[in-house]
């Protein structure tokens with residue numbers, strides 16, 4: 001098995017990479033891009049934020065999170081409810097009136113009137129939910145494919161639930177038509193740039209966070225846990241806790257991504273959070289390189305671009321490309337595009353591919369079966 | 371370092387009806403290199419599995435005052451019980467230093483985990499000296515030689531500050547020189563720790579064992595010094611036709 | 627009383643359909659460790675095969691019995707193709723097979739969408755499935771009984787095949803110790819292919835059954851894959867009896883939940899049920915004890 005590469009370039013090179021990326025996104029992009037493209041780029045940034053989290057959980061932690069849509073949804077719907085209420089003012093949101101003109105606002109909507117509560121919810125909901133779910137699963141040593149499918153099942157379940165509660169969540173049509181963003185008029189081009197800058201800034205913050213995590217002792221421990229969980233246990237750690245931290249952080253990033261997605265795109269529907277959307281988030285990470293620092297973010301932006309340009313002009317073709325992308329990348333380039341440079345002779349760092357030991361291979365198989 | 375002894379009494383391990391270990395008792399004290407030998411399938415590894423919490427066993431295994439059986443794997447480790455595996459298992463992707471650093475880390479606070487490592491812990495340097503790996507600090511563990519991997523595992527136990535080292539076939543697949551080096555290493559570290567070695571290599575056993583327990587079909591067959599055990603007719607019978615094998619020393623039987 | 631019995635019958639049929647979908651997964655995942663996310667699309671292929679058979683044999687009374695073996699072979703061949711082209715290179719990377727087959731599933735779905743009308747195709751139910759059978763005072767729709775019967779036949783055939791034929795024995799030998807099997811002269815390559823063919827073929831049979839109950843369209847496979855996998859997980863890997871009980875339990879639970887609440891809430895509840903269950907028994911209902919971590 002080809003293990004995802006983990007020892008990246010020197011820390012300061014990565015750091016200046018983040019710096020360059022920050023300048024491009026925060027300074028250059030708003031100057032050179034049209035409003036339309038800047039908005040699109042903002043959307044890709046959101047997917048990239050979620051992807052950075054997936055890179056942490058999957059690339060470094062070995063947890064294939066196939067249901068990040070769930071946490072994306074927690075952030076997105078929290079934000080959307082707040083913006084909907086802000087737009088509606090004292091009245092009941094329009095879509096609710098459509099179904100039942102007299103019914104009151106559902107209880108769980110009420111606290112989202114408060115901006116503070118909304119921001120808190122965006123942070124705390126995914127942390128609590130991923131905390132409970134992860135604790136339950138990791139302590140019982142649910143891992144590998146089981147973990148992947150269970151998280152995906154959760155995304156399906158949540159999307160179904162939202163689709164079916166039309167009056168409470170807008171159902172399949174979702175929530176849209178937001179006019180204000182914490183007091184700012186969303187239609188105003190200047191405010192649009194501001195929203196973009198927030199999303200791009202958050203992406204940079206997330207990159208910095210994982211940059212530090214990857215070079216910290218925790219990062220090493222996480223990789224060790226990914227490669228030989230049982231061995232870590234025999235060093236006196238509880239691998240469940242190590243994985244839990246990575247999982248919770250990745251959930252938080254997905255939630256932040258969802259929250260910023262709402263003011264940028266202007267609509268959130270179950271289609272953006274269900275199984276297909278969750279898989280799309282994985283696609284970008286696999287494409288860019290799951291274990292690398294920039295791979296997930298750049299891969300997600302590339303896939304995001306494909307999704308929103310090809311996906312609308314040539315949907316059939318895009319689906320085929322996406323399918324092929326999974327097959328080709330996973331089959332031939334398990335570490336994504338980020339592993340390409342080291343594949344060219346002359347640029348290789350002295351690090352031969354280590355053949356898997358039988359114990360590890362067996363443990364891996366065990367992982368899917370156990 | 372510690373005066374506590376490892377005392378195993380009437381240890382039993384069953385796998386859905388099959389008795390792998392059926393009432394084994396032995397003890398090991400600091401200062402001795404204790405050997406556990408026996409034919410394939412005798413239950414040696416299973417004993418270690420039970421002591422370290424990997425397999426469920428009944429009876430008792432105490433380290434000093436503390437009962438080990440029934441505790442979770444990582445909690446047993448935190449009581450100071452470390453082990454190696456029949457197949458060398460180090461983190462191939464990480465360097466020797468990173469491997470050791472992780473092993474040393476269980477005393478660190480959660481917050482300090484978030485910081486980057488600066489410099490090398492003194493305990494790690496000491497373990498590197500001890501095991502002769504000092505030159506390999508930045509080598510990825512995956513490309514170490516087989517023998518070096520096993521030393522790295524022992525070094526990890528040292529930095530982990532284990533009071534009890536349970537080593538499952540530590541010299542399997544090693545050259546004669548490497549065996550000697552390992553034997554000397556075990557002797558040195560046993561001065562302050564409890565070292566329990568599972569081995570098939572009789573020659574190695576004869577050279578370094580202070581006391582030996584022979585297991586056969588999950589039961590203790592014989593116990594005592596190397597000479598006692600070798601003289602025991604029951605032992606000779608079990609190693610049937612290999613009675614001389616014990617005397618002569620068998621070449622290493624397998625490398626799995 | 628009636629109100630409580632009806633979901634039971636309905637749920638049993640639903641469970642049987644789940645079982646059909648899970649059977650092949652249980653074989654390929656349990657025996658080979660491969661997570662085939664395109665299994666749902668193989669099911670879809672079976673359903674479309676039934677439709678195509680009906681274009682040739684227009685009498686639906688006859689066409690469905692013909693469609694069953696045809697769907698088995700067609701879906702099986704697709705599975706074989708997948709094994710030979712992709713899966714065989716990935717046996718050491720089980721988690722990655724999951725993602726690769728996600729890609730395969732996407733492509734198959736899109737292909738189906740372009741080949742067949744996007745709203746789906748009608749599969750005619752044979753006349754002999756229309757009636758009801760009165761058992762113990764309750765009316766059992768024949769259609770549901772047929773699903774249950776089909777599932778039973780498939781389970782019986784599969785377990786007999788695994789137990790009594792030399793191929794079956796070799797499959798089990800390969801599962802238990804691949805290296806040993808290989809050195810004792812078993813061609814594990816052939817075994818892998820045959821297992822994959824059979825597992826995928828069973829998805830095809832499930833597809834025919836599904837086409838008689840719900841719509842036949844490009845999305846149908848995606849509905850089944852997750853529940854089928856949950857059933858395999860809850861049943862315990864490689865455990866036929868576990869899969870049977872789990873499928874039935876999930877089917878019945880879904881049906882009661884749907885009866886008490888709504889269809890979509892039922893899905894959510896069933897999912898929570900499985901998670902809670904896996905909390906209690908992470909290995910599923912029945913387990914084969916192996917020695918993990920050498």
Ligand SMILES: Nc1ncnc2c1ncn2[C@@H]1O[C@H](COP(=O)(O)OP(=O)(O)OP(=O)(O)O)[C@@H](O)[C@H]1O
Pocket residue numbers: 385388390408409410411412413414415416417456915916917918
């Ligand atoms: N998890 C398990 N399930 C069933 N049987 C097991 C399990 N673990 C060990 N056994 C059986 O218990 C017996 C003892 O095994 P063990 O590995 O302890 O022997 P050993 O003395 O270490 O042998 P070796 O020298 O070959 O390493 C063997 O017959 C083995 O097959």
Ligand SMILES: [Mg+2]
Pocket residue numbers: 414415416456538
């Ligand atoms: Mg052993």
